[in-house]
Amino acid sequence: MSKRCKIVVYSIAGAIIAMIIALLIKLLFFSGLFIPQITLNGNKTETVEVNSKFHDEGAEARFRFQDYSDQIIKKSNLNIHKTGTYTITYTFDKYDKSVSRAIQVVDTTAPKLKLKEPMNLRVFENGTLQDPGYQAVDNYEGDITDKVMVKNDVDMEHTGTYKITYTVSDSSGNVTKKTRKVEVCADPTKTKVYYNFDDYDNKAEEWWFNKSTKHQRTTAARDEAFLAKYDAYYLGKDEKVIYLTFDEGGNDITYIKEIADVLNKNDVKATFFLTRNYIKNEAPFMNDLVKHGHLIANHTWHHYDMPLLANSKDIDKFVREITETEKTYMEVTGKPMVKVFRFPKGGMSERSLRIMQELGYKTFFWSHAYYDFAEDVSGDESYKTMMDHYHNGAIYLLHPSNKGNYEAMDKFIKEMKKLGYRFDTVEHVGD
Structure with a gap:
């Protein structure tokens, strides 16, 4: 190896050794x-x-x-x-x-803003809007509800869909915003009917029917063609379908909630003809019925004999029996009432049918019922009469005040399903 190469090698080796020593000194120093x-x-x-x-x-x-x-x-x-x-x-x-x-x-966390239920409101034209309220809580400042700014663009004098906007900011500038929808609806109780019905017979009639034999569709107090002129029905579609309907006005003894439980467990929808006061007094139950897909229909306010009010003097009272029930239903459920009606006790006249049609309603009677008002009707008796007279499109009238109807319901539903029948609510009958 040349002398020059040796010098280069020694220089490199020296540099490496120096670096190692420096690193060791640094390591020892900082350790x-x-x-x-x-x-x-x-x-x-x-x-x-x-x-x-x-x-x-x-x-x-x-x-x-x-x-x-x-x-x-x-x-x-x-x-x-x-x-x-x-x-x-x-x-x-x-x-x-x-x-x-x-x-x-x-502080980078926005305040929590909670709108009290119901989140969306239905109110009536020219009525009063009452905000359900709100609460704002900040992770730093605590309750800051008093800092919530409310912007209300609801016009109570005109129907339409509006919104209320709620905004809250904390001292660090974090912002939360929420909105509530408000639907201003026409007030059903403001409905006025121009009386021009004297040409229609107001002779009061009690509804009756001939019990089905051999499961054939049956005849009744008025034939289908006459009723159809007034959007009224006592039979459903001529197919394997059963319409369970229940009339309830607020009896002291009732099994309506137990019956609803049986229907829900069997995934069966039914129609409940209810009076205004029952709807008002049983608000949580009403919302539960709606949630499960049942139809709540109009059965008047006071359960009057409606033909007695079907005259020029009492027409406003007639209309109020219907519209007050509509309004209460909307207040309780937040939804418009489907216009389906049944006369109390089935008492009707041609004139009262025409007035209900003028109000936009379909009226429903029934093709099967039995004396089920007594408390001591057994489940076996109820089951037997329901099974003896079923037929295509049968509209069953049942009263929840009877324990027998409750006791028979589960067995009846299961048996009818085995026979190929389905169950439905009545609103689409006649469509």
Whole structure:
């Protein structure tokens, strides 16, 4: 090897040795071999949300290859419940060595804004709008409901769909916004009917029918063609379908809720002809019926004999029996009432049928019923009469005041399904 090459090799080797020595000295120095050292674990600056938990990673102290971290003294002015910049100081007191960490407590969480139920409102034209209310809570400031700004663009004098906007900001500038839909509806009780019905016979009639034999469709007090002129029906479609209907005016003893449970368990929808006061007094049950797909239909306010009101003097009272029930249903459920009606006790006249048609209603009688008012009717008796007289499109009138109807319902439904029948509500009959 030439002398020049040897010089180059020695130079490179020397440089490498020098680097190694420098690294060793640096390692020994910072490991605390010669000088005591204290170092932060984690970042020198931390950001944390106000009122949250802060995990302090602490610091480490070393000297002459020994760990003295347990001798570190920590001092802190941190207040996790108040925004600001704070300092945590770690001191290796024996050797007067210290390091610090800056903690920035910030508020970046928007307030929680809760609108009280119902989320959406149906109100009546020219009526009063009552806001269900709201509450705002901030993770830093607590209850800030008084800071909520409400923008209401609802025009109570005109029907339409409007909104109320709620906005709340905390002191850190975090914003939450929510809206509530408000539908202003025409008030059913403002409905007026121009009386021009004297040409229609007002002779009161009690509904009757001939019981089905051999499961054939049956005849009744009025034939289908006559009733259809007034959008009235006592039979459904001529196919394997049964329409279960229940009349309820608020009896002291009733099994209506138990019957509804049986229907729901069997995935069967039924029609409930209910009076206004029962709808009003049983609001949670009404909403449960609607939720399960049942039809709540109009059975008047006071359960009057309607032909007695079908005259020029009492026409407003006639109309009010219907429209007050509609309005109460809308107030309870937030939905418009499907215009399906049954006369109390089946008492009708041609004139009263025509007035109901003028009000936009379909009227329903029935093709099967039995004397089920008595409390002591057994489940076996109820089941037998329901099975003896079923037929295509049968509209069953049943009263929930009878325990026998409740006891027979599950068995009847299951048996009819085995025979290939389905169950439906009445609103589409005649479409």
